[in-house]
Amino acid sequence: MNQALTASTVKTTCPYCGVGCGVLATPQRDGSVTIAGDPDHPANFGRLCSKGSALGETLSLDGRLLHPEIADRRVTWDEALDHVANGFMSAINTFGPQSVAIYGSGQLLTEDYYLANKLMKGFIGAANIDTNSRLCMASSVAGHKRAFGSDTVPGNYEDLEQADLIVLVGSNLGWCHPVLYQRIVAARAARPDMKVVLIDPRRTVSADIADLHLPVSPDGDSALFVGLLAHLDHAGVTDSDYISAYTNGFEAALLTAEDWSVERVAVATGLAPSAITRFYDLFARTRKVVTVYSQGVNQSAAGTDKVNAIINCHLATGRIGRPGMGPFSVTGQPNAMGGREAGGLANMLAAHMDFTPEAVDRVGRFWGSANVAQGPGLKAVDLFAAMARGEIKAVWIMATNPVDSLPEADAIRAALKACPLVVVSDMNRHTDTMDLAHIRFPAAGWGEKNGTVTNSERRISRQRPFLALPGEARPDWWIIREVAKRLGHGHAFGYESPAEIFAEHVALSAFENGGSRDFDLSALMDADYETLVPVQWPVRARPTARMFGDGKFFTPDGKARFLPIQPPPPFAPAPGTFILNTGRVRDHWHTMTRTGKAARLAAHLAEPFVEIHPADANLRGIHRASLVRLSNQHGTAMVRALITDRQQRGHLFVPMHWTDQFASNGRVDALVPGKTDPVSGQPALKMAQVHAEPVAVRLYGFLVAAAKPTLTTDYWALAPATAGWRAEIAMFEEPRDWPLFLGRTFRIDTPFQSIRDERSGRRAFVLIENGKLVAALYTAPDPVLVSRQWAAGLLAEPDLTASIVLAGRPGADRPDGGAVVCACMGVGINTIIQAVTRNGCTTVEAVGALTRAGTNCGSCRAEIRGIVDANRLVAAE
Structure with a gap:
């Protein structure tokens, strides 16, 4: 466990989703940390989700990278930093600045982002710095900029509580942003007339509060909102005064939309005309509407058009910038917004400025650099494609895991293997990306880092440290500073604290601004960084909780832009294939480098799975809890069948979280093609074509162990338990030598006690020493029926006997709480x-x-x- 930096309660911010919840962290004398929601933080008012509540259980040093490494060899910081600087300089001198790149993450703090962007774009002179936010919110950024002239989220969380109609589009808010979901639940309980519409191919848990669920076909939401624009005009609820005074392009957008009758929309969306009409009428007659959208909109080859189709409907009715109304993009990561502010995307400069000649000159003068990049760099998918072609000679990856999160993930792995210099800064020694690094930097983690993040409602909050830096771990900004110095740019990177970096970030936002740019922190010029309270930008002399309420936008003429949107044709998968959708589950986060440490977060869903409709499962011979092989030309995955009518016929859903660290073959993004939105460059992670077939398994198994087992079976999925580990396994052939198999799996020479039911083929093996369970394995020809929670809980029990464990089920005196x-x-x-x-x-x-x-x-x-x-x-x- 990390050493406590302080014994008092520290106000900080959660490191998970873009809700940006305030957290109270209190280190304890035994080395643990008590976690509670901050009742004073305006994002959550004391609420925390399951992941946030379990943050204290993720702070162990197990698996941490604590020292710099070169080629698996521990080295000093100077040696590692020199090696990186020399490698980057050699590539730049030989192949030019376009041959090097940085790939960052929404897990970075704004101060980290600012320095990485300044180094790459300002002094190396190339814009090849992108981020995993490209996979999350790039289409929203592009849509905002096309409509508003700036990447501005108009509203705030209070609008969700003040709206009379909430439209959730491609957003499973109940699982992915639970605290916002609960704010809506509470508001609806207080005002029962409030309505909720869910637009999603799956019937997710968010449908629990929905008055209407529209199971739209993939990418059908473009047609749904284009048709809505036409309906709003026909219904006479468009605001002609607002359109005339504050917008341009309405006639062109409406002309395109007029062709989309309800009947045509029904064909494109797969929805019943009556359901479409019900939604359209509800939207038309309700003034206070907030449309909340997330990855189901953004992660599409038509994502930017979807965003603008939604914004068009709000502009047409003047429902923007006012209490309880507006389009609302909810971000996936804690600092996706902060990264955008600091220029962390390859097509943005800094402080929300674009690559215009005026902005390049302005930033160059501010930074004191004559070498500022003149244009956009390579976006994420293009960057790794260039690496595969040999054009990127050195890459620095910070706080992210692209081998698992990018589409065509096997090709990403191959590209990194071929890259001459791969540098990775991360907390963890073993991730699928870190395993490919030539140089490894031990980075500070949550609880050790000091800086700021910005949430989905443009609210800047502080992440404060309450734990000392372990081993030789260092903050990302410090690592970037040291490399910049070695590249000869020390005069521009002389920072001694994140407070100094933030002050420069604030100053750049205000530099030659005067209200002409949306991102403006000028009122924070003299703010005390240590005591900074959560604040929404822009932070000018007068606070602005909502943007565009005055009808002024950041386009050249100050008017918002309608975009004529032509929806894509309905997607028709090849015969015999399924449409694969990917996403998150409730209790895990990204590639589980943090949540994978918490036993209670693994207890709900402990292995990769595929949701499949019962009729499809029956047709394919796929049985409950059996294994399914998914495949296409890009890769394969082997996952557990979860048969449910929440899924549409012909569609599958697989979560994105499992990696080679936690499962034998669960990397679902290996199956997703690298198709991207032509405007935003965001990949279409929600839609791939795959084959699904049952896997012939000889034996299924479930095991628990006090020490981490070594798993080599044909299928396995590993998860933490309260006092050890648990794992699902499957074998295509039964081991010829069970004692040898058990010894290798559990790294134990002691003989196991066992029983076998000859009729059913079920077996159990157990080893108990001094009344404590060391390991147990249950196998059967069918999925094992042992209670997982009961068996895993035995690892913490004293005075056990073999007979209790071998029975595979609790006795009357040991209640089984179940999954x-x-x-x-x-x-x-x-x-x-x-x-x-x-x-x-x-x-x-x-x-x-x-x-x-x-x-x-x-x-x-x-x-x-x-x-x-x-x-x-x-x-x-």
Whole structure:
């Protein structure tokens, strides 16, 4: 565990999604850290989701990179820094500045981003710095800039509570932004007339509060909103005065939209005309509408057009910049917005400036550099494609894992293997990307870093350290500074603290601005960095909670722009293939380098899976909890079948989180083609064509172990348990020598006790030493029916006997809570069922009062409601 930097409570900000929740972190004497929501932070008012609540459980030093390395050899900082600087300089001198690149992350703080951008664009003189935010919000950025002349989110979180209609488009808010979801739930409880529409191919948990779910076909949302624009005009609810005074291009946009009747929209979206009409009428007659969109909109080859189709509808009705109305992009990462502000995207300069001659000159004068990049650099997918062609000779990857997160992930791995110099700055020694690094920098992590982040509502908050830097770990800004010095730019990188960097960032935002640019922090010029409270930008003399309420935009003529949008044709997959959608689950984050340490976050969904409709599963011979092989020309994955009617026929969903560190073959982005939006460069991560077929398995298995096992079976998925590890395995052939297999898997020479049921083919193996469970393995020809939570919980039990463990199920004196439903409170499905069937609980609230399930972040409430509904009849008998 990290050494505490302070024993007092520190106000900081959560490192997960773009909600930007305030966190109170209190180090304890035993080395642990108590985590609570900050009741004073305006993003969350004390709420935290399951991931945020478990932050204290992710702070161990297990797996941390604590020293610089070159080629697997520990070296000094000077040696590593010199090696990187020499490698970059050699590439620049031989092949030019376009031969080097930086690939960053929304996990970087704004100060880190600022220095990385300044070094690359300002002094190396190339704009080849991009970020994993390209995979997240680039289409929203492009749509904003086309419509508003700037990358500006108009509204704030209060609008979600003040709206009379919330439209969720491609956003599973209940799982991906749970705190915002709960703010809407609370607002709806206070105002029952508030309506919610969910537009998503899947019936996600967010449908729990939806009055209308529209299971739109992939990319059909473009047609849906183009048709809505036409309907709004026909219904007479467009605001002609607003359109005339504050916008341009309405006639051209409407001319395109007029061709999209409800019947044509129905064909493009796969929706019933009656459902489309219901949505259109609801939108038309409700003045206060907020349209919330996220990755389902952005991660598309037509993502920018989708964004502008949504914005068109709000501009046409004047529903923007006012309380309770507007288009609202919710970001996926804690500092995706801060990275955009600092110029972390390859097509942006700095402080929200574009690559215009005037801006290049302005930034050059401010930085004191005559070598500022003159134009955009390579965007993420293009950058790695250039690397594969041999054009990128040196790359520095910071706080991200592109071998798992980029499309055509196997090709990304091959490109990095071929790159002459790969530098990675990260917390963790073992990630799929770090394993390919020539030089490894140990970076500071959350709780150790000091800086700022900006959330989805443009609110800047402080991340403050409460833990000392472990080993030789250093902040990213410090590492960048040291490399910049060695490249000969020390005069421009003499910072001694993140406060100095932030002050320069503020000054650049105000430099020759005078209100002409949206990003302006001029009122923070004299702010005390250490005591900085959460604040929304722009921060001028008068605060601005909402943008564009005055009808003034950042286009040359000050008017917003309508865009004529032509929806793409309906996507028709090849015969025999499925449409694959990817995304997040409730309790995990990106590639699990942080959440993969928390046992309770793994308890809900502990292995990669594919959601498939029952009819499709039956047609393919895929059975419940069996293994499925997904494949196409780009790669393969092997995942567990989750058969559910939440999924449409012909569609599959697989989460993005699993990597080679946690599963044998769960990297789903290996299957996604590198197709990108032509405007934003954002890849279409939501849509791939794949084949799905059952996997012939001889034996399934489930194991628990006090020490991390060595897994070499045909299929495996590893997760932490409270006092050890748990894993799912599968084998195509039964081991010929079980003692040898057990010894290699558990690295133990001691013989196991075992039992076998000859009729069913089920077996169990157990090793207990001094009453403590060392390891247990259960196998069967079919998916193993052992209670996972019960078996994993035995690792923490004293005074066990082999007979208890071999039985594979708890006795009457050991209640089995079942698979975890509520990760925050650790409540399992059996406990909830008992609350309904034995204790008469008939509502989610009653279950919560009895068991505490669903009483924290609330993202499990939809699942609890389903359990309550399914067991009411049993309770009534």
